[in-house]
Amino acid sequence: MLVGVIGSGAREHAIASALARTADVILIPGNPAMEAATAEGFSIRCEDLDPELLGENSEIDLVVIGPEAPLVDGLADRLRAGGKPVFGPGADGAQLEGSKAFMKDLAERAGVPSARYGVFTDLGAAEEFLSTLEGKYVVKTDGLAAGKGVLVTADLDEARADVRDKLSGLSFGEAGRRVIIEEGMTGPEVSLLVLCADGHGVALPPAQDFKRIFDHDEGPNTGGMGAYSPVPVATDEVVAQIMEQIVDPTLRQLVADGIDYRGVLYAGCMLTDEGPKLIEYNIRFGDPEAEVVLPRIKSDFAELCLSVAEGRHITPPVISTDATVCVVMAASNYPATPRTGDRIHGLGKADTVSGVQVFHAGTRTGAAGEVVTAGGRVLCVSARGADLDDARDLAYQAVELISFEGAQFRSDIAQEAVIMTKNNR
Ligand code: AMP
Ligand code: GLY
Numbered sequence: 001m002l003v004g005v006i007g008s009g010a011r012e013h014a015i016a017s018a019l020a021r022t023a024d025v026i027l028i029p030g031n032p033a034m035e036a037a038t039a040e041g042f043s044i045r046c047e048d049l050d051p052e053l054l055g056e057n058s059e060i061d062l063v064v065i066g067p068e069a070p071l072v073d074g075l076a077d078r079l080r081a082g083g084k085p086v087f088g089p090g091a092d093g094a095q096l097e098g099s100k101a102f103m104k105d106l107a108e109r110a111g112v113p114s115a116r117y118g119v120f121t122d123l124g125a126a127e128e129f130l131s132t133l134e135g136k137y138v139v140k141t142d143g144l145a146a147g148k149g150v151l152v153t154a155d156l157d158e159a160r161a162d163v164r165d166k167l168s169g170l171s172f173g174e175a176g177r178r179v180i181i182e183e184g185m186t187g188p189e190v191s192l193l194v195l196c197a198d199g200h201g202v203a204l205p206p207a208q209d210f211k212r213i214f215d216h217d218e219g220p221n222t223g224g225m226g227a228y229s230p231v232p233v234a235t236d237e238v239v240a241q242i243m244e245q246i247v248d249p250t251l252r253q254l255v256a257d258g259i260d261y262r263g264v265l266y267a268g269c270m271l272t273d274e275g276p277k278l279i280e281y282n283i284r285f286g287d288p289e290a291e292v293v294l295p296r297i298k299s300d301f302a303e304l305c306l307s308v309a310e311g312r313h314i315t316p317p318v319i320s321t322d323a324t325v326c327v328v329m330a331a332s333n334y335p336a337t338p339r340t341g342d343r344i345h346g347l348g349k350a351d352t353v354s355g356v357q358v359f360h361a362g363t364r365t366g367a368a369g370e371v372v373t374a375g376g377r378v379l380c381v382s383a384r385g386a387d388l389d390d391a392r393d394l395a396y397q398a399v400e401l402i403s404f405e406g407a408q409f410r411s412d413i414a415q416e417a418v419i420m421t422k423n424n425r
Helices: 010-019 051-056 068-072 075-081 091-098 100-110 123-130 156-167 236-256 289-296 301-309 347-351 388-401 415-424
Strands: 002-007 024-029 043-046 062-065 117-120 137-141 150-153 179-183 189-197 200-203 212-214 218-221 226-229 263-272 275-282 323-330 356-360 363-365 371-373 377-385
Touching (some): 010 289, 010 356, 051 075, 068 075, 068 091, 075 091, 091 275, 100 179, 100 236, 100 275, 150 156, 200 236, 226 289, 236 263, 323 388, 356 388
Parallel strands (some): 024 043
Antiparallel strands (some): 137 150, 137 179, 189 200, 212 218, 263 275, 323 377, 356 377, 363 371
């Protein structure tokens, strides 16, 4: 099988690596640093093909679309119209991430537990709703904002100012002209990636993401600074609750609304005192969650993606009992205005650490073949070990071997989970 994967970040690198255990992969456009021949005899190569023309490409058996923007833009529909099996929802289902107002409305109709909310284009009405909330205020852009459109604050004045800047178009352009205001929920967060086809969902192992730039969840939100799996607080019972109360009703509602959702549904959940509640849906694999979840899948991932793309009933995959931890290495001054063009040292050495795989998020190859930084999140160093403690040690061993000017990484990824696992023994 030849699979075309659209995208070029660490998530797509992880998707390609999982596929390349049983299939050849073309990353479109990918990044030359991701090219490889795998131990199983398959290859990952990168080509700058036009995604719009893949429907007519007879060599490619399956297309997997990595990022949200082309899905929201209807690329999956156009490729399907050309007869190609595509992993990823059409523009209709992609609204679950493309419009938070759409998502909240669908969740409400499906009876999914989620934060109380209002949708506003008018400043006066928005301020009035804010004044009815207590505790934490949450202000979101309706449209896509690369994971950065959300403010969570206990300061009413800050929330008001944020609403003003969003609605006026000042802070997020068109994406912010409609805002969602929500009550703040509290509790640990869990990301559940669910493969969906034929109106059914099969959960992959849960993961937890670290959204803030600094240790102990301080500083601004980022695209994600690390992740791990499994998650001690997300027991089998909790996962079953999330499926029963959140994901399954959503899938039934999608079917009732005439939406044939084929791809992965990422349920971002908060485990509150009142049980799991939905924070948000994404319509693609999480980044960096994919980098810890996909290495744990033992079944044939390419076949799994093909059965999703063809809308067949999904057989739950076999999951490794190993644990995985990934640590993101970000550029200096990320997330504001990351510095780029710095030479990265030590990649070869890091790759030799047992169980470690370095996924490239924002790199490029310089004139002399050297690898340099080319984005905010630069590398995602992922390690697999017998348990979280082991995986965490290996990931940080590899991180210590890599260096570039101003590199930032969190030193507390999976730390609490390791302590919790030890205490539970
Ligand atoms: P989102 O882009 O909707 O995932 O929001 C980004 C982050 O903001 C989430 O991962 C949560 O940490 C936080 N967040 C979003 N909505 C809420 C809420 N209603 N209550 C508390 N925290 C939230
Ligand atoms: N890790 C957060 C996201 O993928 O949106």
